Amino acid sequence: MIRLRDVGFRYDAAGTSAPVALRQISFEVPQGGFRWLLGPSGAGKSSLLRLLALTARPTSGTLEILGSSVAQARRAALARLRRRIGVVHQDFRLLPDLPVFDNIALPLRLQHRPEDDVRDEVHSILDWVGLGSRATARPPQLSGGEQQRVAIARAVIHRPALLLADEPTNALDEYQANRLMDLFRDLSGLGTTILVATHNDALIRRYPAHELELAQGRLLRDG
Amino acid sequence: MAERPGLLTRWNQARRADGLALRRALPDRLLPLLVAAMAVLAALALAGATGAQILSTRWSNGAASMLTIQVPDPETPTTTAGTTTHLTRSDAVLAALADSPGASRVHRLDKAELGALLAPWLGQDHDFALTLPAIIELHMAAGTQTDATALARRLAAIAPGTLVERNAEWGERLGRLADSLHSCALLAVAIVAGIAVVLIAATTRAGLAARRLPIELIHAMGATDGYIAGRFARRTALLAFIGGLAGSVLALPILVLLSRVAAPFAAAAPAPAPAADWTMPAHMLLATLPTPLAATLLALAPAAALIGWLTTQATVRAWLRNLP
Ligand SMILES: Nc1ncnc2c1ncn2[C@@H]1O[C@H](COP(=O)(O)OP(=O)(O)OP(=O)(O)O)[C@@H](O)[C@H]1O
Ligand SMILES: [Mg+2]
Numbered sequence: 001m002i003r004l005r006d007v008g009f010r011y012d013a014a015g016t017s018a019p020v021a022l023r024q025i026s027f028e029v030p031q032g033g034f035r036w037l038l039g040p041s042g043a044g045k046s047s048l049l050r051l052l053a054l055t056a057r058p059t060s061g062t063l064e065i066l067g068s069s070v071a072q073a074r075r076a077a078l079a080r081l082r083r084r085i086g087v088v089h090q091d092f093r094l095l096p097d098l099p100v101f102d103n104i105a106l107p108l109r110l111q112h113r114p115e116d117d118v119r120d121e122v123h124s125i126l127d128w129v130g131l132g133s134r135a136t137a138r139p140p141q142l143s144g145g146e147q148q149r150v151a152i153a154r155a156v157i158h159r160p161a162l163l164l165a166d167e168p169t170n171a172l173d174e175y176q177a178n179r180l181m182d183l184f185r186d187l188s189g190l191g192t193t194i195l196v197a198t199h200n201d202a203l204i205r206r207y208p209a210h211e212l213e214l215a216q217g218r219l220l221r222d223g
Numbered sequence: 224m225a226e227r228p229g230l231l232t233r234w235n236q237a238r239r240a241d242g243l244a245l246r247r248a249l250p251d252r253l254l255p256l257l258v259a260a261m262a263v264l265a266a267l268a269l270a271g272a273t274g275a276q277i278l279s280t281r282w283s284n285g286a287a288s289m290l291t292i293q294v295p296d297p298e299t300p301t302t303t304a305g306t307t308t309h310l311t312r313s314d315a316v317l318a319a320l321a322d323s324p325g326a327s328r329v330h331r332l333d334k335a336e337l338g339a340l341l342a343p344w345l346g347q348d349h350d351f352a353l354t355l356p357a358i359i360e361l362h363m364a365a366g367t368q369t370d371a372t373a374l375a376r377r378l379a380a381i382a383p384g385t386l387v388e389r390n391a392e393w394g395e396r397l398g399r400l401a402d403s404l405h406s407c408a409l410l411a412v413a414i415v416a417g418i419a420v421v422l423i424a425a426t427t428r429a430g431l432a433a434r435r436l437p438i439e440l441i442h443a444m445g446a447t448d449g450y451i452a453g454r455f456a457r458r459t460a461l462l463a464f465i466g467g468l469a470g471s472v473l474a475l476p477i478l479v480l481l482s483r484v485a486a487p488f489a490a491a492a493p494a495p496a497p498a499a500d501w502t503m504p505a506h507m508l509l510a511t512l513p514t515p516l517a518a519t520l521l522a523l524a525p526a527a528a529l530i531g532w533l534t535t536q537a538t539v540r541a542w543l544r545n546l547p
Binding site: 053054055056057075076078079080081082083084085087093095097098102103105106107109110111 | 447
């Protein structure tokens with residue numbers, strides 16, 4: 001469950017010239033809900049996902065993530081919440097000097113899961129994303145689509161309660177994109193709350209769902 | 224069934240693979256080297272402090288309530304009103320002292336004690352060519368005030384040329400000197416520790432800047448401040464420990480040499496100090512040092528590690544505060 005009330009956000013709160021990225025955003029997503037996050041480039045989609053991922057704090061308004069109010073939460077509690085969130089970044093953010101295997105294993109290792117579990121989980125998800133043979137490769141040795149699949153694998157491996165995906169299909173072919181959407185549908189059915197920012201109109205048509213539309217930092221549509 | 228890796232291997236894997244790559248963030252050359260140099264400095268300063276402390280204890284030990292009386296030509300008979308008596312000058316002085324008020328003990332140093340007293344200056348050969356004066360220690364009962372000048376006048380009347388020295392004065396002066404040396408040495412140690420803190424904080428900040436992206440990433444994935452700070456702190460603690468250990472090993476021969484030179488002044492009696500032989504293994508060399516000095520030397524590496532750990536914890540946690 002996530003809930004936003006009058007959330008505003010501007011980068012670099014000290015600088016007056018910084019543009020306001022989000023203003024007066026209010027919406028709710030129930031547990032297991034799926035939302036498309038739409039809007040033109042610069043509308044504020046990535047900024048909103050940042051707030052939801054707890055990697056930026058709202059400048060105004062109140063934000064509730066997985067039942068916890070963010071403004072009141074202590075640092076340790078925020079860290080605990082972040083461990084229940086999975087993020088596919090628009091720019092992937094893989095660690096270039098770690099093998100694919102270790103990149104994907106990161107969320108599990110930060111939860112101190114036994115190394116045997118880690119191995120089993122990572123290998124099965126590597127097979128699912130079709131990269132079973134690339135476990136020891138480093139991200140820079142992969143194609144864009146392969147890197148995006150590693151980023152997706154890393155975001156879902158720990159079965160997050162909240163999944164935030166920023167243009168997760170922009171480097172994928174149609175077949176891979178459809179498989180990803182099927183995965184999202186399954187996860188949503190299992191109770192994962194999911195927000196996906198995208199410009200992929202064909203995909204939205206194939207998988208119609210509740211839409212949140214942003215323009216110039218404002219929420220235009222919630223339905 | 225896949226082979227199960229050992230516990231240690233799995234632990235290492237988990238530690239290695241969190242993307243922080245601390246071996247690159249905090250390289251293992253410069254920091255241990257600088258810490259080793261600082262450990263040598265600290266060891267020297269601590270040696271000074273220990274030495275000053277030992278000397279201070281020795282010099283003020285029991286001297287406060289004691290007068291030393293020197294009687295030149297002790298075996299010459301005294302003369303009273305122009306006639307020679309059967310009493311020697313030293314016996315006459317001893318007799319006079321015995322019934323002086325407040326005296327708790329009167330003791331004339333024997334030949335061996337004189338030898339011990341002079342050993343630091345004249346060596347341990349007890350056959351002196353010079354005629355030595357009689358040295359008499361007059362111990363005063365606690366709380367009695369003695370007028371050394373009056374006593375000197377009285378004794379000079381019995382045996383002209385007799386000198387009375389109030390040891391307390393010397394003891395106090397030397398004690399004060401030793402105390403200030405001690406304070407200076409401790410100040411030096413504190414400054415070295417301060418430099419270590421600044422150095423380790425700067426090294427840690429450089430490491431944080433070098434690994435900014437992975438830190439931000441694992442922070443975003445829910446790594447706690449304690450986890451990240453702990454990873455960095457364990458690394459600097461290890462590097463500082465290695466540096467501290469190297470520094471103490473380097474300082475050991477210097478300290479052994481110093482304590483050999485200082486031994487005759489520090490020992491209560493010139494008992495032959497256990498001889499340091501440079502072919503000895505380090506732990507035996509260590510045993511030739513005064514116990515407090517050996518203990519501080521052994522504490523250097525753990526202290527360096529502790530300073531490293533605490534400084535890095537504080538630095539990393541402060542840095543992480545900039546992340547949401
Ligand atoms: N790190 C930043 N510092 C300052 N301003 C930023 C930063 N990131 C984004 N912005 C600004 O915030 C506004 C919203 O950007 P955002 O990245 O959220 O848009 P978006 O909807 O994700 O766009 P796109 O579809 O191109 O990814 C834009 O005006 C952008 O210039
Ligand atoms: Mg974006």
